[in-house]
Amino acid sequence: MRAATVTRFGGPEAVEITEHPMPAPGPGQVRIKVGAAALNPVDAAMRSGVFGGDGPIGLGFDVAGTVDAVGADTRWSIGDRVIALATGHHKPLGTHADYVVLDAAVVAPAPRTLDDAHAATLPLNTTTAAQALNLLSLAPGQSLLVTGAAGGVGAHTVELAHRQGLKVTGLDADNHEGFLLSRGADHFLPRGQRPPAGGFDGVLDAARLGPEALAAIGDGGAYVGLWPGQEPRPERGIRVDALSVRADGALLTELSRLADRGVLQARVARTYPLHAAAEAHTQLAEGGLPGRIVLIP
Structure with a gap:
């Protein structure tokens, strides 16, 4: 073969x-x-x-x-x-x-x-998004910034976070605003605009902004990156993690069902x-x- x-x-x-x-x-x-x-x-x-x-x-x-x-x-x-x-x-x-x-x-x-x-x-992108949200451990009503939100992992994070009741802001290029709002983002930030300092309970940093993304998190919040070893140093009581994705057939079964229901595009x-x-x-x-x-x- x-x-x-x-x-x-x-x-x-x-x-x-x-x-x-x-x-x-x-x-x-x-x-x-x-x-x-x-x-x-x-x-x-x-x-x-x-x-x-x-x-x-x-x-x-x-x-x-x-x-x-x-x-x-x-x-x-x-x-x-x-x-x-x-x-x-x-x-x-x-x-x-x-x-x-x-x-x-x-x-x-x-x-x-x-x-x-x-x-x-x-499989890879939805599993990563689901496990990243689990690592962030935010409660319904809390605010999440997703950088690189129109990418494979970012878009599925927006979809799943919206389903979990989080207040989601997607950051990406201007031409992705309509797409992200249609997938469940509550707000949109264009790439190049600095997120408000301390304005979010958590960040999924798919765009690898590092310190800039960390600055957008309030004291005691949570940061998750996708490239272990490239995450910024913790500060202000912020919990900093980088995800190493794990294959999980049971989780993927649920994600497959969500795709059939139109939750995941x-x-x-x-x-x-x-x-x-x-x-x-x-x-x-x-x-x-x-x-x-x-x-x-």
């Missing part, structure tokens, strides 16, 4: 399509025939060597597809449509492949209302065939797309 891997770190040209033996599921595992797999900024970070590592490294965290083989002690059946999150920065094979074998515990039913391409945009900006993964990485580096790039085997 084919997979997108890197054996040397670099730009999009470092992405190779390599051949591998067909993986077989062990006890408690399933094999998924990949229908679609989203491309995320973390894949570009892996490709460029941000996380280091030796030997071939497989790319891809998100997958939507069909179970085509099962190991012992699993509840899944051949033919089930599923989505899943495959975490890890140094895995030899990721989801940018024809097939992927995963622990059954990280797999969830695919949203019935979405095709594979749209469903594949959900899946956005596909463009699709590429798997063999054009390097070209897709080039497009990702250019930025500015309203949604995720998705690879189709």
Whole structure:
């Protein structure tokens, strides 16, 4: 089978399509025939060597597809449509492949209302948003600033925070105001405008503003970033955390149901065939797309 891997770190040209033996599921595992797999900024970070590592490294965290083989002690059946999150920065094979074998515990039913391409945009970004909100631990009625609010994680954070009864302000480029208000933001701040000092109970800093985002939090509030090691130093009693996302099939099952109910909107900006993964990485580096790039085997 084919997979997108890197054996040397670099730009999009470092992405190779390599051949591998067909993986077989062990006890408690399933094999998924990949229908679609989203491309995320973390894949570009892996490709460029941000996380280091030796030997071939497989790319891809998100997958939507069909179970085509099962190991012992699993509840899944051949033919089930599923989505899943495959975490890890140094895995030899990721989801940018024809097939992927995963622990059954990280797999969830695919949203019935979405095709594979749209469903594949959900696992990493929605799980990250849900776990970040849990880490912030804000109560209904409290105020949340989301920086980079129109991005994959940011937009789903806005949607879930609105559902939890938080007062949400989204910060991003001017052209995203209408979209964010439609997804549940109560207020909008244009990029470049400094948030009011101490004006929020918590911040999800998807845009990596660091100290500027911290300054927007009131004394004793909470800050969560998405890149461990890059969070600002705590001050004024503010609790500072950075999320390391964890695959969670039970959580992803609930998020899949929320997508079917329209709470979470899946956005596909463009699709590429798997063999054009390097070209897709080039497009990702250019930025500015309203949604995720998705690879189709």
